[in-house]
Amino acid sequence: MIQAATSIPSLDRIVNVSSVPQRSPFRYPGGKTWLVPLVRKWLGSLETGAARLVEPFAGGGIVGLTAAFEGLAKQVVMVELDADVGSVWQTVLNGGGESLARRIMEFHCDLATVKRTLATCPVKLPDIAFRTLLRNRVQHGGILAHGASLMKNGENGKGITSRWYPETLARRIRDIAGIKERISFIQGDGISYLQKTRRSRRTVYFVDPPYTIAGRRLYTHAKIDHEKLFRILSRTKGDFLMTYDDAAEIRSLAEQHGFAMFRVSMQGRLNTKKKELLIGKNLDWVREASPVFPTSS
Ligand SMILES: C[S@@+](CC[C@H](N)C(=O)[O-])C[C@H]1O[C@@H](n2cnc3c(N)ncnc32)[C@H](O)[C@@H]1O
Numbered sequence: 001m002i003q004a005a006t007s008i009p010s011l012d013r014i015v016n017v018s019s020v021p022q023r024s025p026f027r028y029p030g031g032k033t034w035l036v037p038l039v040r041k042w043l044g045s046l047e048t049g050a051a052r053l054v055e056p057f058a059g060g061g062i063v064g065l066t067a068a069f070e071g072l073a074k075q076v077v078m079v080e081l082d083a084d085v086g087s088v089w090q091t092v093l094n095g096g097g098e099s100l101a102r103r104i105m106e107f108h109c110d111l112a113t114v115k116r117t118l119a120t121c122p123v124k125l126p127d128i129a130f131r132t133l134l135r136n137r138v139q140h141g142g143i144l145a146h147g148a149s150l151m152k153n154g155e156n157g158k159g160i161t162s163r164w165y166p167e168t169l170a171r172r173i174r175d176i177a178g179i180k181e182r183i184s185f186i187q188g189d190g191i192s193y194l195q196k197t198r199r200s201r202r203t204v205y206f207v208d209p210p211y212t213i214a215g216r217r218l219y220t221h222a223k224i225d226h227e228k229l230f231r232i233l234s235r236t237k238g239d240f241l242m243t244y245d246d247a248a249e250i251r252s253l254a255e256q257h258g259f260a261m262f263r264v265s266m267q268g269r270l271n272t273k274k275k276e277l278l279i280g281k282n283l284d285w286v287r288e289a290s291p292v293f294p295t296s297s
Contacts, residue, residue, distance in 0.1 A: 008251070010263040011286065014273070020062075023069060025088060025133060025172045027142040027163065028060025029218040032208055034266045035243060036066050038278070038286065039206060042241050043072040045285035050238075051202035052077060056190025056209075059085065059219075063206045068182040069175075073204070076183045079190040081221045084132040084144060086187035091129040093185050097177025101170035103130055109164045114138050114150070137163045145220050191229055198236040207233065207242035212249060226250065230257050242279040254279050262286050 020036040032039075043050055050073040055064040058078035067073040080086050091100050103126075107113070118135060122128050132144065138160050139148045151160055176183070186193060190209075197203050209215075209229060215222035226249065233240055234257040244250045246263060254261050260283040263275045278286065 008261045008263050008277075009287075010265075010275070012265050014265050014267055020066070021069075022062075023065040023172060023175065024060040024062045025092070025169050025176070026060035026085070026136050028062070028136075029141050029143050030208070030211065030214065031060045031062055032243065033062050035264075036062060038264070039063050039066070039241065040070070040072065041285055041288075042239075042280075043067060043204070045288070046204065046239060048202060049073075050204045051075065052200070052204070054193065054197065054203055054205045055079065056194050056205060056207055058089070058185075058190075059208070061089070063208070064183065065176065068179055074182075077186065077193075078183065079186045079188060079193045081187070081189055082144070082219065083187060084128060084135075084220075086185065087125050087128040088132055089185040090187065091126050092173055092176050093180045093183055095177075096126050096129070097173050097180070100126060100129055100133075101173045101177075104133070104166050104170050104173070107134075107166065109134075109161045109166075111160050114160055133169065134164075137169075141218075143218055145218060145222075191224065191232065194229075194232050194236065198232060198238075201237045203236075203238045205233070205236065205238065205240040205242075207240055209242075209244070211245040212247045213245055226253060230254070230259075233257070234259075239281060244277045244279060246275050246277045250277060250279075260284075 015034050015037050017034050020033050022033065052075045053064060053067045053073035054077045055061060056079045058064060058080040061078050064076040064078045068076045078089060080089065114134065117131060120131065122131055135144055136142045138150055140151055153159065194205065209224055210219050210222040230253045251261065259279050259281065262278040262283050264278055266274055266276055
């Protein structure tokens with residue numbers, strides 16, 4: 001049975017992201033910077049703390065990075081299927097951070113050099129990583145999926161380089177490389193990784209899969225078995241926090257598995273207000289986390 005919208009509690013205040021340092025080198029479509037304040041509350045609410053935080057659909061990895069930088073979990077594991085995105089994490093976490101940062105600083109970014117670089121088909125990991133970060137910065141919405149186009153006017157009409165901030169990118173990469181012992185990266189299928197680790201009590205999961213509706217346009221890998229994901233999560237020993245688009249299919253799956261749901265407001269692209277679903281075994285901490293708690297909407 002599909003749970004009616006009216007029976008799902010709702011957090012209507014837009015989460016204030018001003019306290020969230022931007023740590024990812026990506027500007028990631030569907031990125032969860034806006035959720036970080038709530039993730040902090042979630043990890044803080046866990047009785048035994050998190051020995052290991054797994055992000056099975058890591059993307060730009062803002063949640064895992066925040067947990068690693070702020071000591072919210074002892075160890076962070078990021079899993080991502082997209083090999084291009086993975087090349088960045090592998091390079092930065094396996095000793096290539098400094099040379100990637102230097103290359104970014106030395107790159108002269110204009111339309112001609114961008115086009116020339118994007119026309120190459122690199123095979124070495126650091127080269128793939130550099131090209132991926134460049135694509136992420138010069139393509140519309142940071143979209144890396146096949147068919148994404150170059151920004152034309154960019155931010156404030158500044159053209160293709162408007163999102164290329166070499167100093168900021170280099171600093172973020174160096175900062176992440178500085179704590180690489182706390183983060184592991186696996187390029188592969190997040191669902192298989194969940195299945196493999198589900199018996200560990202002190203492993204918790206932040207699950208942010210490609211959404212049912214927007215996923216196809218945003219990611220190279222957007223098709224996942226949502227039912228299987230819910231089934232495995234219902235068998236994990238450790239806790240999880242999952243986000244999804246507020247779709248009937250997803251509500252129904254959450255209800256079938258006896259999961260708690262919360263609707264949270266977020267600011268979408270072009271300042272549109274949207275509601276997304278938070279799903280977990282127990283979301284009482286959301287109630288405790290918000291002093292002015294609005295009831296059902
Ligand atoms: C909603 S995005 C994650 C965004 C991320 N939470 C952030 O804040 O940047 C979903 C990600 O899942 C990845 N993905 C899709 N299928 C996957 C799979 N089977 N295993 C691991 N990652 C997958 C996509 O490539 C995409 O990067």
